């Protein structure tokens with residue numbers, strides 16, 4: 149399938165053609181990762197006969213996907229210019245990140261609040277990681293609401309719910325700060341945090 153069409157499923161559509169051109173220009177192996185890890189994206193420099201590799205998590209919203217993609221391409225570009233001489237999130241990377249964000253600002257890809265968060269991130273010399281909280285909090289607002297995801301405190305007492313590994317529980321009463329929940333299959337009692345995300349089982 150056409151690369152840009154695939155990218156448009158993950159990126160703001162108007163941003164996809166330029167990212168497609170970067171993939172070609174930098175001869176980068178670009179992977180949309182289904183791994184559920186804590187990192188949003190990853191860049192690996194050429195090694196052992198392999199070229200540049202970037203992976204970005206598939207489950208980011210389009211703005212977070214774009215910011216992460218540009219973040220990783222800035223690592224690639226910094227690697228091409230400086231190899232090991234530049235720190236991963238040092239001045240060289242930051243300047244490249246800033247410069248590589250510009251075309252997306254010019255195309256007005258971002259809503260104003262996201263743009264403001266990115267600009268303040270780019271201008272803050274202390275912000276140096278892949279996971280600036282202020283930035284990602286403003287990006288997270290654009291996540292699609294997850295279907296059937298509730299928190300333990302929000303579901304009714306005696307409701308059945310499922311957790312990620314598939315086990316089913318019944319919510320019982322609150323004990324101090326946590327909720328007693330009985331695993332249906334084993335009748336064992338567990339304590340759940342009120343904000344644990346669970347899938348509600350209807351009827």
Ligand SMILES: [Zn+2]
Nearest residue numbers: 219223277278
């Ligand atoms: Zn990084």
